[in-house]
Amino acid sequence: MTKYLYSIRWLLLLLLLIFxxxxxLNTGAVALNWQLLWPCIFTECHAxxxxxxxxxxxxxxxxxxxxxxxGLALSGALLQNLxxxxxxxxxxxxxxxxxxxxxxxxTLFLPQYAIALPLAAFAGALLAMVLVLGFxxxxxxxxxDTVVLAGVAVSFLLSAVTSLLLYxxxxxxxxxxxxxxxxxxxxxxxxxxxIITPCLILCFVLGCLFRRxxxxxxxxxxxxxxxxxxxxxxxLLFLLLTAALTACIVAYCGGIGFVGLMIPHLVxxxxxxxTIVLLSGSMLCGGLFLIxxxxxxxxxxxxQEIPLGVITSGIGSLFFLLLLSRKGNHTL
Amino acid sequence: xSSTLSRNLIQFFRNRGLFRVIVVFLTLSVTxxxxxxxxxxxARLVVLAPNLVELIYSLGGGAQIVATTDHADxxxxxxxxPRVGNYVGIQLEKVLALKPDAILVWETGTPTADILKxxxxxxxxxxxxxxxxxxxxxQLRQLxxxxxxxxxxxxxxxxxxxxLTDLRQQYQSETAVxxxxxxxxxxxxxxxxxxxxxxxxxxxxxxxIFENASAAYPQVGLEQVIAADPAIIxxxxxxxxxxxxxxxxxxxxxxxxxxxxxxQPDSDLLHRATLRTLxxxxxxxxxxSKSRQFYTQVPATSxx
Numbered sequence: 001m002t003k004y005l006y007s008i009r010w011l012l013l014l015l016l017l018i019f020x021x022x023x024x025l026n027t028g029a030v031a032l033n034w035q036l037l038w039p040c041i042f043t044e045c046h047a048x049x050x051x052x053x054x055x056x057x058x059x060x061x062x063x064x065x066x067x068x069x070x071g072l073a074l075s076g077a078l079l080q081n082l083x084x085x086x087x088x089x090x091x092x093x094x095x096x097x098x099x100x101x102x103x104x105x106x107t108l109f110l111p112q113y114a115i116a117l118p119l120a121a122f123a124g125a126l127l128a129m130v131l132v133l134g135f136x137x138x139x140x141x142x143x144x145d146t147v148v149l150a151g152v153a154v155s156f157l158l159s160a161v162t163s164l165l166l167y168x169x170x171x172x173x174x175x176x177x178x179x180x181x182x183x184x185x186x187x188x189x190x191x192x193x194x195i196i197t198p199c200l201i202l203c204f205v206l207g208c209l210f211r212r213x214x215x216x217x218x219x220x221x222x223x224x225x226x227x228x229x230x231x232x233x234x235x236l237l238f239l240l241l242t243a244a245l246t247a248c249i250v251a252y253c254g255g256i257g258f259v260g261l262m263i264p265h266l267v268x269x270x271x272x273x274x275t276i277v278l279l280s281g282s283m284l285c286g287g288l289f290l291i292x293x294x295x296x297x298x299x300x301x302x303x304q305e306i307p308l309g310v311i312t313s314g315i316g317s318l319f320f321l322l323l324l325s326r327k328g329n330h331t332l
Numbered sequence: 333x334s335s336t337l338s339r340n341l342i343q344f345f346r347n348r349g350l351f352r353v354i355v356v357f358l359t360l361s362v363t364x365x366x367x368x369x370x371x372x373x374x375a376r377l378v379v380l381a382p383n384l385v386e387l388i389y390s391l392g393g394g395a396q397i398v399a400t401t402d403h404a405d406x407x408x409x410x411x412x413x414p415r416v417g418n419y420v421g422i423q424l425e426k427v428l429a430l431k432p433d434a435i436l437v438w439e440t441g442t443p444t445a446d447i448l449k450x451x452x453x454x455x456x457x458x459x460x461x462x463x464x465x466x467x468x469x470x471q472l473r474q475l476x477x478x479x480x481x482x483x484x485x486x487x488x489x490x491x492x493x494x495x496l497t498d499l500r501q502q503y504q505s506e507t508a509v510x511x512x513x514x515x516x517x518x519x520x521x522x523x524x525x526x527x528x529x530x531x532x533x534x535x536x537x538x539x540x541i542f543e544n545a546s547a548a549y550p551q552v553g554l555e556q557v558i559a560a561d562p563a564i565i566x567x568x569x570x571x572x573x574x575x576x577x578x579x580x581x582x583x584x585x586x587x588x589x590x591x592x593x594x595x596q597p598d599s600d601l602l603h604r605a606t607l608r609t610l611x612x613x614x615x616x617x618x619x620x621s622k623s624r625q626f627y628t629q630v631p632a633t634s635x636x
Contacts, residue, residue: 030426171548303414303416
């Protein structure tokens with residue numbers, strides 16, 4: 001790829017992102033006038049309802065979409081590189097099941113406190129992560145596969161507890177948790193942004209600082225060792241960081257599948273696999289992807305919203321099948 | 333892992349039929365609503381529960397409803413009210429743009445996150461919750477204030493309570509008869525003491541064989557039903573949302589099958605908390621009473 005073409009791609013991606021933000025801001029269940037956008041957001045708006053729709057409903061949703069999409073894709077990219085497993089995704093540690101358990105407990109026992117749900121979901125995600133990492137530590141971190149399999153086991157264990165709790169609860173609690181797990185940006189507010197954004201920035205900055213180590217890890221542990229990389233500490237640091245970032249996102253947005261798995265693959269196809277390129281590209285594409293998915297979720301059906309996870313998993317699985325058929329017998 | 337999410341989704345869609353039945357309970361509402369002061373102008377109402385829509389129509393206030401949710405299908409006029417979401421999520425933008433005077437929500441069925449957001453946005457949210465048959469009368473009175481039809485509301489509420497008392501007097505002291513309430517066929521699900529239709533069975537003097545199950549809407553095994561051998565099997569069915577039924581004829585030794593005592597009441601009436609609920613309860617009680625008489629005449633197969 002010539003350098004010129006390469007730069008054009010980045011420029012196009014940035015322009016597309018800016019255009020998409022503006023477009024999505026003006027897209028929703030209620031049709032708003034384009035001319036209202038600027039004054040309502042930046043100066044004074046005469047129409048209170050429109051201003052509320054823009055500033056309190058759409059803007060936080062779009063910002064959360066950008067941050068959550070970027071975060072999931074960044075976590076996915078980091079995990080895939082750390083584990084050299086192209087099928088790794090941010091829900092590796094049974095995080096979604098842990099968050100689901102937390103959400104269930106909050107929904108059933110503390111329904112009157114709005115903050116209980118994200119807090120409990122975060123605590124549940126952390127519990128899953130601690131269980132998996134604890135198990136991996138006991139096993140002496142010999143194989144990364146063990147971590148992945150422990151994630152699967154913990155995931156099933158926590159799901160079983162969730163199912164038991166839901167089964168014993170009133171009928172609607174099960175629905176609420178089920179729909180929460182399907183993912184949505186409807187809970188978006190500035191508090192969610194204030195929590196997720198710093199985690200995202202920290203992950204990205206550390207990813208950039210450790211780019212050489214992460215690049216080396218893509219070869220093999222031995223190669224990385226011989227290049228002077230402290231394999232275990234670096235890996236543990238980023239596993240913890242991505243798990244914390246994902247837990248924050250899941251706590252506010254529920255389960256949004258496939259973003260973390262699909263976007264890094266797309267970025268590798270478009271921009272290549274060097275760590276810094278992969279991380280920046282994943283963040284931009286992840287955010288871009290999620291705001292479009294959310295715009296679709298808000299507007300595709302005339303009288304209701306579609307859960308985000310349904311769309312992302314639908315698109316993601318099709319993308320994967322397409323990729324597999326194109327790759328043929330080659331490994332991903 | 334995302335596989336768990338997929339598994340949950342699959343499980344959800346597998347149970348979707350059952351879920352729909354449960355959704356009809358969405359209509360369990362009432363009480364706990366804060367009394368509202370009558371406004372000078374007819375209030376513009378966004379009503380996010382089908383049973384509340386139906387009750388408002390009973391009071392003659394249907395014209396004041398500016399938006400509602402899916403499943404609000406009675407009376408026929410309700411079908412033309414614009415929709416702003418369902419039990420998964422409410423389109424808050426549309427609700428805001430309608431500039432309603434009040435939003436009537438159903439405590440367990442309207443998404444909690446949306447209720448909170450509407451309150452944050454400064455909208456007036458009135459919450460309803462139904463747990464007992466008497467709650468319907470209270471709801472009528474509260475809605476009467478909202479749509480400025482207090483007199484009519486009082487009349488309807490009193491008539492409703494009188495009818496409920498009459499039904500109780502007529503059936504409650506009759507000989508107990510054991511019943512199985514087939515809420516859904518696959519997975520086989522029923523009701524226990526905490527479920528809404530349990531009250532109907534109580535009014536009719538019937539004993540639910542799963543009354544003491546710990547979950548409100550428990551899944552049960554066929555073997556458990558066969559072991560309990562109920563005198564009557566109740567299969568509530570909906571005209572609007574057809575479903576498959578357990579083919580009980582495969583178990584000819586069951587008392588209810590041997591004596592052909594299967595009742596198929598209208599679930600649209602029984603599962604939605606409105607003035608029509610008592611029509612459904614009265615009809616159910618009549619059918620159960622017929623069965624009771626049948627068993628009295630055939631003492632060898634007593635239904636106790």
